[in-house]
Amino acid sequence: MxxxxxxxxxxxxxxxxxxxxxxxxxxxxxxxxxxxxxxxxxxxxxxxxxxxxxxxxxxxxxxxxxxxxxxxxxxxxxxxxxxxxxxxxxxxxxxxxxxxxxxxxxxxxxxxxxxxxxxxxxxxxxxxxxxxxxxxxxxxxxxxxxxxxxxxxxxxxxxxxxxxxxxxxxxxxxxxxxxxxxxxxxxxxxxxxxxxxxxxxxxxxxxxxxxxxxxxxxxxxxxxxxxxxxxxQWHEILASWKRILAMGIPHATTYLSVPICRGLLTRVAATAGGTAGVAAFAAGTRIESFLFIIGMAISIALMPIVAQSWGAKRYKRVNLARCYANKLALRYGIISWIACLFLSKLAATVFSDESQVIQWTTLYLWIITFGHAGLHVCNWTSAQLNAIGKAKSATLISLTGNLGLVVPFACLGQYLYGYTGMLYGICLGQLLAGAVSAYLGKRLLRPPASLSQETAH
Known part of the structure; x- marks a missing residue:
């Protein structure tokens, strides 16, 4: 059967x-x-x-x-x-x-x-x-x-x-x-x-x-x-590969942009704080990665919900997912920041016993996690656009956020105020990336014009 x-x-x-x-x-x-x-x-x-x-x-x-x-x-x-x-x-x-x-x-x-x-x-x-x-x-x-x-x-x-x-x-x-x-x-x-x-x-x-x-x-x-x-049939295989790669190549580009962005920020940290600056940045990044586990999991979970709903033409549900994700990004960002206010110094001591490194790692977690809400909006909007097949738009949002906003503002902050300025620059870049992503997500996650009169589901 x-x-x-x-x-x-x-x-x-x-x-x-x-x-x-x-x-x-x-x-x-x-x-x-x-x-x-x-x-x-x-x-x-x-x-x-x-x-x-x-x-x-x-x-x-x-x-x-x-x-x-x-x-x-x-x-x-x-x-x-x-x-x-x-x-x-x-x-x-x-x-x-x-x-x-x-x-x-x-x-x-x-x-x-x-x-x-x-x-x-x-x-x-x-x-x-x-x-x-x-x-x-x-x-x-x-x-x-x-x-x-x-x-x-x-x-x-x-x-x-x-x-x-x-x-x-x-x-x-x-x-x-x-x-x-x-x-x-x-x-x-x-x-x-x-x-x-x-x-x-x-x-x-x-x-x-x-x-x-x-x-x-x-x-x-x-x-x-x-x-x-x-x-x-070969024509079926080639058609499948074309559909998959139309989504896959832009996503691979986005995935590669993350280590490139981190490498550039490490260079800025070295300019601002030397060896201690790089050590603090590396320690902060490792601690931060644990906070990103939940964020990445939510991003992965959003994709089948949005993709299935889009395929079934349940466009109001796609919009509901977008709105809920943006609110959740704000809430989780605030929770992460509050947690770091209390636990960052303790976490920093796990990676170093040098006072300067501990101080800068603590400062890293205090400042940068304040911008996590914006970063989550950026990442989750990109995931939703990938889900509906708009991979190029998703890649553009991710590259704009990482390389177009976060890195330039980090460089500007470092030039003006040294290591602390770099951290504030990263935070500001993340928040701006979130604002831009929220605006573009609202526009790009709309239903096709011919189906804009879809009834509620």
Whole structure:
């Protein structure tokens, strides 16, 4: 008997309740991934400074490759959720299947190119002759197993698009737990395993991700029924890839802009405060990242609600989601700021015992978190625009916020008032980015002109 097609479940009902039902599992999954990354860094750090530095050189390259995976996953999820809203089950299956196929093709190209450019690329990035052999060990293994890293985000995004946040959470928890178990065994040579050093960290990452890949593909096929294993027509595949990449390329650009923005701000911090300024900025950024987990989870949860509602032509519900998200951004921003007023100094002492670094880290959290409401409005508006297929507008908003407002105001603040001025500049840039995003979101999230007379749902 053929499986019954998935039905859109997020086009009606109490929106705040649905949003939090989707957000909470996503928070758990993001904590699991955070633990995954911290575990690798912690165990490799015990091998010595050179091993830790070698692993540090791999981060920007892995982040760049990850941006392509995020782009494909975002594109596939947006297209699939809107198809679900319209009740087009065939398009849903083709999008999920062809999105995974696209990730395989991209991995093949990236892995081959990466394998043959390890030495020149990482030498250019600054790896020393003693660090380069360790980088080579890690990246050869990573490139060989990159499919296990790039495919799961695509299948997880397809499941989230249907409103299923629990199974992606299970996948991330499985990956994190396996990595925690395998890292010390493979790195240090425990339980009869040979001591592999930094290569062990790569093997642990790939093996745990491989188990996650098998798990998520099983969920996608046997539970969601979104894999079409029939022989496809090439014109269907190419049409799917075009739809996915139309969303994915702009999103990958947005994803890449974040580390670029952080790199520029780090340079400004170095100019303003030297080594202590960079240390305080780095510590503040790490502490701030925990506050962003909830914000990012809400952003991910908004997408299937808005996309399904848009696909079902429930435009009033899309507007309701936009208004609720803007109010929630203000409330969460205020809560984050108040929490930092009381806890920032305690958090700063975890990262340093130097008085200047502690003082500037505390100041960072006091000032910059005041602008978080604006940053959340910017990020969540961008997510909603991606959900309805307006990826270029979403990218424009994100780039304007990060590179067009935050960085210039940080530079101006640093020029006028040094380190403190830089922090106020970042805060002001975030608030202005939120105001611009709120205005543009109201205009761009309107229904098509021909359907503006839609009846209320």
């Amino acid at each position: 053929a499986p019954s097609p998935k039905q859109a479940t997020l086009t009606a009902g109490r929106l705040p309740r649905q949003l939090w039902q989707l957000t909470l599992p996503t928070i758990g999954g993001m904590f699991a991934i955070t633990i995954f990354n911290i575990t690798d860094t912690f165990f490799v750090s015990r091998l010595g400074t050179e091993a830790l530095a070698a692993m540090g050189f791999t981060f920007p390259v892995i982040m760049c490759v990850g941006s392509f995976a995020m782009g494909i996953s975002m594109g596939a999820g947006s297209v699939l959720a809107r198809a679900l809203g319209r009740g087009d089950h065939h398009l849903m299956q083709r999008t999920a299947t062809d999105g995974i196929f696209l990730s395989i093709v991209m991995v093949a190209v990236i892995s081959v190119a990466g394998w043959f450019t390890i030495d020149p690329l990482f030498t250019l990035l600054g790896a020393s002759p003693t660090e380069l052999p360790m980088v080579r060990q890690y990246m050869r293994i990573w490139y060989a197993g990159a499919i296990a890293v790039m495919m799961p985000p695509v299948s997880d995004s397809c499941m989230r698009a249907t409103g299923d946040m629990i199974r992606p959470l299970i996948v991330m928890i499985v990956c994190a737990l396996l990595n925690v178990i395998l890292d010390p065994i493979m790195i240090y040579g425990l339980l009869g395993c040979p001591k592999l050093g930094i290569a062990g960290a790569a093997y642990a990452t790939i093996f745990s991700r491989l188990v996650g890949m098998i798990t998520t593909l099983s969920f996608l096929h046997f539970h969601a029924r979104l894999l079409d294993l029939h022989r496809p």
